[in-house]
Amino acid sequence: xxxxxxxxxxxxxxxxxxxxxxxxxxxxxxxxxxxxxxxxxxxxxxxxxxxxxxxxxxxxxxxxxxxxxxxxxxxxxxxxxxxxxxxxxxxxxxxxxxxxxxxxxxxxxxxxxxxxxxxxxxxxxxxxxxxxxxxxxxxxxxxxxxxxxxxxxxxxxxxxxxxxxxxxxxxxxxxxxxxxxxxxxxxxxxxxxxxxxxxxxxxxxxxxxxxxxxxxxxxxxxxxxxxxxxxxxxxxxxxxxxxxxxxxxxx
Numbered sequence: 001x002x003x004x005x006x007x008x009x010x011x012x013x014x015x016x017x018x019x020x021x022x023x024x025x026x027x028x029x030x031x032x033x034x035x036x037x038x039x040x041x042x043x044x045x046x047x048x049x050x051x052x053x054x055x056x057x058x059x060x061x062x063x064x065x066x067x068x069x070x071x072x073x074x075x076x077x078x079x080x081x082x083x084x085x086x087x088x089x090x091x092x093x094x095x096x097x098x099x100x101x102x103x104x105x106x107x108x109x110x111x112x113x114x115x116x117x118x119x120x121x122x123x124x125x126x127x128x129x130x131x132x133x134x135x136x137x138x139x140x141x142x143x144x145x146x147x148x149x150x151x152x153x154x155x156x157x158x159x160x161x162x163x164x165x166x167x168x169x170x171x172x173x174x175x176x177x178x179x180x181x182x183x184x185x186x187x188x189x190x191x192x193x194x195x196x197x198x199x200x201x202x203x204x205x206x207x208x209x210x211x212x213x214x215x216x217x218x219x220x221x222x223x224x225x226x227x228x229x230x231x232x233x234x235x236x237x238x239x240x241x242x243x244x245x246x247x248x249x250x251x
Contacts, residue, residue: 004231006031007057010088011079013066013123016043018191019141019225020092021051022218026226028055032088035079036061058083066093067114069122076126086130088229091120091163092141096155104154112155117162124170135178137229140167144187144242147250160185164240171238180237182228187244189216211246 005027012024016038028034028051036051038044041063048061062078064071079086096112097104120140131138142160143150149157164183171181188210221243227233228241242248 001232003030003226005057005226008032008087008231009079009083009085010034010090010229011075011086011127012036012090012092013119014038014092014094015090016040016047016061019186019189019218019221020090021047022222023090023092023141023225024059025051025054026219026222027088027090027229028052028057028059030226030230031057033058033083034060035075035082037064037075039063039065066119067111072119072122072126076123076130080130085134086127087134087136088139089123089127089131089136090139090141090225090229091123093119095143095153096159098152098156099154100152101154108155112159116156116159117166120163120166131179132174132177137233138167138170138174138179138181139225139229140164140181140183141225142183142185142240144185144244144248146183146185146240147242148248167240168238175237180228180233182237183240184221184225184228185240185242185244186221187216187242187247189218189221189243191218209247210244214245216243216245 010027010032012020014020015024015036024034024036044061048059051059060082062075064075093115096116097108140163142163145157146161146164167181167183224243
């Protein structure tokens with residue numbers, strides 16, 4: 001299948017490692033020119049070098065603070081100067097602090113809001129003129145918790161659901177501009193974030209919890225994400241798609 005990604009300009013957030021990096025890798029392998037971005041410049045340099053090993057598209061990086069409106073505006077300009085108008089926006093972020101409701105204070109809530117939801121809103125607003133001009137694609141990365149809350153991740157459960165609401169609304173408001181907007185939610189994938197949240201997991205635990213019997217690999221997630229933002233997707237919009245190996249029991 002031709003994904004029609006050659007020379008497309010893609011911006012992928014929180015992409016120095018984990019699922020964001022995997023998406024950036026898959027897009028670059030399919031010929032897109034990809035700007036990766038995160039807070040840690042050294043990790044970005046390493047990620048860019050690794051992605052370039054198999055990429056047919058170009059790769060560059062910009063270090064930025066996702067909670068800073070000024071940094072977001074700078075990132076958009078850097079992407080435009082390097083590769084031209086943004087045609088693909090993949091919103092992604094690290095997860096907020098874990099904890100139950102009574103363990104979290106107001107500052108925790110404010111920081112989680114700024115990282116997990118407000119940053120997506122700001123980035124979409126900043127990239128929207130380009131996306132309208134190019135009839136682009138927006139993919140908002142979230143969590144399987146949008147369908148089934150995860151114990152001990154109160155902040156994530158709340159704000160990830162906000163992302164789904166944002167995506168569905170935008171898919172309707174931006175449809176006449178030719179922009180497709182979808183949400184993709186991860187279950188348990190083999191990333192540093194998963195290992196920090198579930199250090200006790202082993203093969204036996206995973207077989208009991210996940211019907212498919214294992215955690216997912218980032219490249220499995222990236223292949224679905226890449227299709228959703230590609231030229232091969234011409235009609236799917238406003239959808240929340242979970243990749244979770246059957247973990248979530250909700251419809």
